[in-house]
Amino acid sequence: xxxxxxxxxxxxxxxxxxxxxxxxxxxxxxxxxxxxxxxxxxxxxxxxxxxxxxxxxxxxxxxxxxxxxxxxxxxxxxxxxxxxxxxxxxxxxxxxxxxxxxxxxxxxxxxxxxxxxxxxxx
Amino acid sequence: xxxxxxxxxxxxxxxxxxxxxxxxxxxxxxxxxxxxxxxxxxxxxxxxxxxxxxxxxxxxxxxxxxxxxxxxxxxxxxxxxxxxxxxxxxxxxxxxxxxxxxxxxxxxxxxxxxxxxxxxxx
DNA sequence: GCATCTTGCTAACTGCAGCAAGCATACTGT
DNA sequence: ACAGTATGCTTGCTGCAGTTAGCAAGATGC
Numbered sequence: 562x563x564x565x566x567x568x569x570x571x572x573x574x575x576x577x578x579x580x581x582x583x584x585x586x587x588x589x590x591x592x593x594x595x596x597x598x599x600x601x602x603x604x605x606x607x608x609x610x611x612x613x614x615x616x617x618x619x620x621x622x623x624x625x626x627x628x629x630x631x632x633x634x635x636x637x638x639x640x641x642x643x644x645x646x647x648x649x650x651x652x653x654x655x656x657x658x659x660x661x662x663x664x665x666x667x668x669x670x671x672x673x674x675x676x677x678x679x680x681x682x683x
Numbered sequence: 684x685x686x687x688x689x690x691x692x693x694x695x696x697x698x699x700x701x702x703x704x705x706x707x708x709x710x711x712x713x714x715x716x717x718x719x720x721x722x723x724x725x726x727x728x729x730x731x732x733x734x735x736x737x738x739x740x741x742x743x744x745x746x747x748x749x750x751x752x753x754x755x756x757x758x759x760x761x762x763x764x765x766x767x768x769x770x771x772x773x774x775x776x777x778x779x780x781x782x783x784x785x786x787x788x789x790x791x792x793x794x795x796x797x798x799x800x801x802x803x804x805x
Numbered sequence: 806g807c808a809t810c811t812t813g814c815t816a817a818c819t820g821c822a823g824c825a826a827g828c829a830t831a832c833t834g835t
Numbered sequence: 836a837c838a839g840t841a842t843g844c845t846t847g848c849t850g851c852a853g854t855t856a857g858c859a860a861g862a863t864g865c
Contacts, residue, residue, distance in 0.1 A: 585843060585844090588860060594824090596842090597825085597843085598822080598823050598824070599843095600845095604844090607821085608822080609754040610822070611733045611751070612756075613823080615756065625757075632733070634734075634747070634751070648746075648772040648776050649771075649775070650744055650745060650773075651749060651774075652770040652771040658797045658798075659796060663796040666792070666796075667789065667792060667796070668702075670788070670789060671789060671859090674781055674785040675780045683831085706811075706813085707814090708812070716854090717855075718813075719813085719853090720852080722815095723853090728855080729851080729852065731852075732852070732853090790826095
């Protein structure tokens, strides 16, 4: 975990907590986690799960996504060339108007256009 | 964890894996996790961390956000079904990895699956 | 037929997330 | 002064995430 401001979850948590004028114990109680554990997270000694991050976001009255970004679970800005490839696949797979077979055909065709490795043929 | 399709991570993972025509071991290897663990996740016996979900998304070539939604770490996109059709078209049009010709082929194919009227060629 | 490989799973194990109990220090009220 | 409270942290513990070693069954090639 690099100590850069963007990815420093603990530092960000401490900053948000202080901005909300909450003690470590108050935030821990509001979030439903133990205060020693919160202390360890803020000091970068422990690495919390997504559920703990959700609980902390709730206690801080901020979005969980913000904490996921600092924890490295989400990208800050989703734009970018490589992300677009994932969007097409994601959109096809999520489309309720397509049958499974149609979905497979579209995905295969897309893969043949974009990938070096097409999907395995049955 | 309710067994509804929206929140059933294991079922969703298995479905995506089968759609991608990967064996359990192939996906585990592509994702960099152990195959018994993947088996346990698919059967709902274990609850993976965000990092494992990221790795699985990478192995499946889908967005991690989709898996977070199924794992209950993110809310699903609040827009409705009609939006899905726009998403696939939008995603294809915006994809920088596709040539104009490939884009046209994909859009026409999609339209033939979903619409009665194929896209008019420009 | 047999040998080999693939597949999904079981069982035992290790490391760490997250907790409870409690410490040391600072602050407040009498 | 002292007692009580608040604060952030230390320590030891438990449960579970995630792994390795290996099993049973099915598939494949000779």
